[in-house]
Amino acid sequence: MTLGVRRWDTMGESVQGVGKRCNQDWWACEGTGAGDEPLVLAVADGHGSAVHARSELGARFAVDRFVGLAAAFGRAARDCHERGSLARLMAYARDDFPRALVQEWRSAALGHWDRHRPVADVGTPEPEAAEKLVLYGTTLVGAVVTPWLFVAWQIGDGDLAVIGHDGELLRPLAPAEEDLGDETESLCGAQAWRAVRTHWAPLFDEARGPRLVVLSTDGLSKSFASAEGYRDFVVGLDDRLAAEGADGVRAALPEWLRQASRYSGDDTTLVAALRPGHLALEADHKSEQKTES
Amino acid sequence: MSGMLDSGTRLAVDNGDEVEIIGMLGAGGQGEVYRVRTAAGEKALKWYYPTCATPEQEAIVQELVERDFDDDRFLWPESFVPAHRGSFGYLMALRPDRFKGLPDLFRRQLRTTPRALLTACLYTVEAYQALHSRGIAYRDISWGNVFFDPATGDVLICDNDNAVVEGDASGISGTMKFMAPELVRGEPDARPGTQSDLHSLAVLLFMLLMNHHPLEGRRELGIHCFDEAAEKRLYGKEPLFVFDPADTSNAPDPMEHATVLATWNAAVAKLQDLFVRSFTTGLRDPASRVRETEWRNALRAVLDAVVECASCGRENMTEPGENPPPKACWGCGAQLVLPPRLTVTTPPPRAQHDIRLRRAARVQAHHLLPEPARHDCSDGSLVAELVEHPAKPGRFGIANRSKETWTGTRSDGSSQQIAPGQTVPLRSGLELDLGGGVRAVVRAK
Numbered sequence: 001m002t003l004g005v006r007r008w009d010t011m012g013e014s015v016q017g018v019g020k021r022c023n024q025d026w027w028a029c030e031g032t033g034a035g036d037e038p039l040v041l042a043v044a045d046g047h048g049s050a051v052h053a054r055s056e057l058g059a060r061f062a063v064d065r066f067v068g069l070a071a072a073f074g075r076a077a078r079d080c081h082e083r084g085s086l087a088r089l090m091a092y093a094r095d096d097f098p099r100a101l102v103q104e105w106r107s108a109a110l111g112h113w114d115r116h117r118p119v120a121d122v123g124t125p126e127p128e129a130a131e132k133l134v135l136y137g138t139t140l141v142g143a144v145v146t147p148w149l150f151v152a153w154q155i156g157d158g159d160l161a162v163i164g165h166d167g168e169l170l171r172p173l174a175p176a177e178e179d180l181g182d183e184t185e186s187l188c189g190a191q192a193w194r195a196v197r198t199h200w201a202p203l204f205d206e207a208r209g210p211r212l213v214v215l216s217t218d219g220l221s222k223s224f225a226s227a228e229g230y231r232d233f234v235v236g237l238d239d240r241l242a243a244e245g246a247d248g249v250r251a252a253l254p255e256w257l258r259q260a261s262r263y264s265g266d267d268t269t270l271v272a273a274l275r276p277g278h279l280a281l282e283a284d285h286k287s288e289q290k291t292e293s
Numbered sequence: 294m295s296g297m298l299d300s301g302t303r304l305a306v307d308n309g310d311e312v313e314i315i316g317m318l319g320a321g322g323q324g325e326v327y328r329v330r331t332a333a334g335e336k337a338l339k340w341y342y343p344t345c346a347t348p349e350q351e352a353i354v355q356e357l358v359e360r361d362f363d364d365d366r367f368l369w370p371e372s373f374v375p376a377h378r379g380s381f382g383y384l385m386a387l388r389p390d391r392f393k394g395l396p397d398l399f400r401r402q403l404r405t406t407p408r409a410l411l412t413a414c415l416y417t418v419e420a421y422q423a424l425h426s427r428g429i430a431y432r433d434i435s436w437g438n439v440f441f442d443p444a445t446g447d448v449l450i451c452d453n454d455n456a457v458v459e460g461d462a463s464g465i466s467g468t469m470k471f472m473a474p475e476l477v478r479g480e481p482d483a484r485p486g487t488q489s490d491l492h493s494l495a496v497l498l499f500m501l502l503m504n505h506h507p508l509e510g511r512r513e514l515g516i517h518c519f520d521e522a523a524e525k526r527l528y529g530k531e532p533l534f535v536f537d538p539a540d541t542s543n544a545p546d547p548m549e550h551a552t553v554l555a556t557w558n559a560a561v562a563k564l565q566d567l568f569v570r571s572f573t574t575g576l577r578d579p580a581s582r583v584r585e586t587e588w589r590n591a592l593r594a595v596l597d598a599v600v601e602c603a604s605c606g607r608e609n610m611t612e613p614g615e616n617p618p619p620k621a622c623w624g625c626g627a628q629l630v631l632p633p634r635l636t637v638t639t640p641p642p643r644a645q646h647d648i649r650l651r652r653a654a655r656v657q658a659h660h661l662l663p664e665p666a667r668h669d670c671s672d673g674s675l676v677a678e679l680v681e682h683p684a685k686p687g688r689f690g691i692a693n694r695s696k697e698t699w700t701g702t703r704s705d706g707s708s709q710q711i712a713p714g715q716t717v718p719l720r721s722g723l724e725l726d727l728g729g730g731v732r733a734v735v736r737a738k
Binding site: 088129 | 296297299320321322323342343344345396399400401435437469470514548549551552
């Protein structure tokens with residue numbers, strides 16, 4: 001088993017939807033993917049309508065708080081191969097992490113509200129906390145990758161796509177039923193942690209880990225006529241990364257997202273992490289050996 | 294995700310058969326589960342993570358396979374699959390689709406009823422009781438291992454590969470949320486076993502019925518990161534029940550814990566009292582923990598006392614027995630109107646079961662026994678049910694669904710025979726001889 005330090009090629013970009021007051025998406029991509037520096041990817045999409053007037057801040061709070069919690073979680077996973085650790089980590093990832101995330105986000109949003117109260121509210125009764133949180137409503141898709149673990153969480157719409165070591169495309173957090181229209185689960189919902197979906201995938205052979213991880217807000221997937229179009233996009237991204245390398249794709253990404261945004265009319269954000277080529281090649285080599293045998 | 298094994302991989306089974314990997318079903322804390330093709334049809338293969346594939350775990354699995362435990366409530370290891378590339382596993386039956394995980398329940402992704410949840414609790418208690426009565430400690434009771442049918446309450450207990458004979462060593466000591474406090478604290482004399490299973494069982498029942506962990510109140514709100522010391526404090530060193538009558542410092546927060554405040558209020562004292570004992574004295578004194586028989590008796594009594602709200606139709610728990618205290622519907626707040634009660638009395642050792650005659654109320658075979666080994670609420674064990682007159686809405690009768698002919702005696706002393714399939718009109722004071730020395734009486738309250 002090889003559990004050395006490995007690094008990822010990463011990229012991220014966000015474009016504002018046509019006619020939007022501001023870009024209500026936010027994203028982050030931090031860390032190398034090494035054991036003491038987990039790779040953390042996140043995108044968030046503030047709801048944007050008038051009742052969610054501060055959602056661009058909500059999206060930023062969601063990403064920022066997620067990055068802190070996920071990095072701490074990834075570092076805590078360093079000893080996950082000790083006896084019993086994986087079971088405990090999984091229980092935390094599935095049960096406790098969503099609650100911690102929602103609490104942190106609420107704390108950030110309510111703290112901001114306290115510091116930035118509406119100026120014209122003198123004499124009006126103090127809103128309930130739930131009403132304040134609605135102002136900041138947002139979705140979130142986030143993932144943490146270490147040499148030993150790949151864990152992802154999602155609340156609301158947006159997409160996580162993973163290309164496995166064998167080239168298979170998976171969407172492990174896609175809901176059984178898509179949200180209808182623009183309705184979506186939100187961090188501002190009552191007991192929002194119940195709506196958080198979790199993907200859990202320990203890694204025991206570095207070469208069998210994902211080779212490409214792509215997170216995007218729904219501005220991207222909505223720009224396609226069908227789910228098949230989105231899948232084709234991710235497969236095409238994987239192909240171009242293989243053919244042109246990360247630099248070429250990184251340069252082209254803003255224009256791709258602008259095009260998508262023109263079709264969806266929404267802010268559009270994508271972050272992606274590509275596993276280094278030598279590891280992918282090693283996996284391919286192993287697959288070939290298996291086929292031959 | 295492809296996991297540790299690729300589709301198409303063939304593995305030898307200890308019994309001489311071969312299996313072929315079809316695809317991965319999921320990943321857990323100890324290993325991955327795959328759908329596999331075998332000569333006997335499709336099965337599930339649990340494949341351990343290399344770090345969990347220890348000689349001790351192998352010995353446990355081999356012992357469980359040899360034990361050949363035949364019980365439809367458990368997905369038991371059936372065959373050992375020997376080492377391949379540093380790991381091993383075992384075959385078990387596939388979990389039917391109708392069984393759903395508890396995380397789905399807690400995320401409100403399932404539609405179920407209080408009756409189905411109470412039934413699931415009752416069946417879960419009896420399943421663990423069946424293990425303990427054979428001298429097997431489960432040691433890993435948690436919400437990840439119990440699956441239930443939200444329509445019927447049927448349960449299926451999975452991941453039985455940590456169950457060991459009482460006194461044997463097991464690879465794990467449970468999930469901290471479900472672990473007995475003395476195990477969380479790591480006390481030198483404390484060992485996982487039947488006593489600690491009773492704590493885990495109480496936590497599981499509380500979570501099923503209340504949708505919340507019994508020790509996660511205000512104190513838990515301060516824990517924001519993966520902090521083992523804080524977890525140990527919460528579940529082991531300073532555990533405090535969220536409804537501890539003597540100490541409210543860990544009471545539910547009205548905003549964060551609104552669900553458990555509502556579900557606790559919807560429960561009845563017969564269950565609340567057992568939970569209070571489990572999570573007050575039971576936290577400190579393992580010997581005082583609520584036994585399976587106590588849970589079983591309370592749960593079956595409350596199950597028989599579930600009624601529907603006349604205003605909104607929602608199912609409500611009511612206090613079992615005669616003259617329960619007045620109660621408002623948890624859904625709409627209307628005062629509950631209690632239907633008549635059927636008191637079933639068994640032959641010696643005499644036991645009495647009070648069944649509230651709500652719409653479609655049922656008498657099951659287990660009601661006719663003083664100490665049923667196992668409760669069964671399915672159609673297969675139906676003895677009688679309340680039915681509405683097909684031509685006269687609002688008039689009800691008790692239909693004989695058994696194979697026995699009953700004798701019914703009205704309050705005026707007149708009697709009639711009720712053959713299988715026949716219905717006797719519901720009247721206060723009606724006495725039924727259900728055969729085998731079992732008598733039932735309809736009471737107005």
